[in-house]
Amino acid sequence: MMYPLLWMVSSTFKPDNKIFTQLGLWPQEWKFSNFSEGWNSLEHPFSLYLINSTILAVFDVVGTVVSSALAAFAFARLNFPGRKILFAMMLGTLMLPSHVLLIPQYIVFSKLGWLNTYLPLVVPHFLATNAFYIFLMVQFMRALPRELDDAARIDGCGTFRIFFRIIAPLCVPAFATTAIFTFMNSWNDFFSPLIYLTDSDLYTVPLALRQFMDSEGQSSWGPMFAMSIVSLLPIVGFFIAGQKYLMQGIATTGLK
Structure with missing residues (x-):
């Protein structure tokens, strides 16, 4: 499992003509300039792409955690008409391939004039659109004793205060899990930025890495x-x- 990663690390210190011809992980000829060449060889310095990915990842993490937590609190702790039906419909979206939504979403964002901006990549995360994270938090919140809510109401807490003062502090592990998964997915996402971004100064890290390859598949591998x-x-x-x-x-x- 670790060998591909070790091989990639080793290849960063090899000349391009030695990467696929030299066997073994230890370079026979060291080339430390691959880092400086990679940092400055694209249209913009690689630091710009790191900043762009960081901005997107931070907004995606904040939006996903906040919106999913609020939606999960409603499903797990509140009683309202149609709760079970809406929850089942939400879980049903987990079985819907994301590619089915691609064209309708693109049309909507195009009508809104959001193409070539970060809005299509950020705004949906603030609208609790990921059913997996909502389900994760619902299961966690259901394991918390209901007596905590009752005690808080006796002390005069309203619904939002119960969430922010009682439920949210106890759900930090679920929030952290959601944040880690969201950060990794946002940072590694190649397809969505490719669809919605056209200006190279808005590119994220995955799109920047793709720029090292030309149309014929040749690449500056090191x-x-x-x-x-x-x-x-x-x-x-x-x-x-x-x-x-x-x-x-x-x-x-999910454990009680």
């Missing part, structure tokens, strides 16, 4: 692998920072 390693660092750091909450959230979700 610089591309070097920037691939750089692009992995934020994901690894984010995962390490939230690993404790991720494992706690997976271990306790």
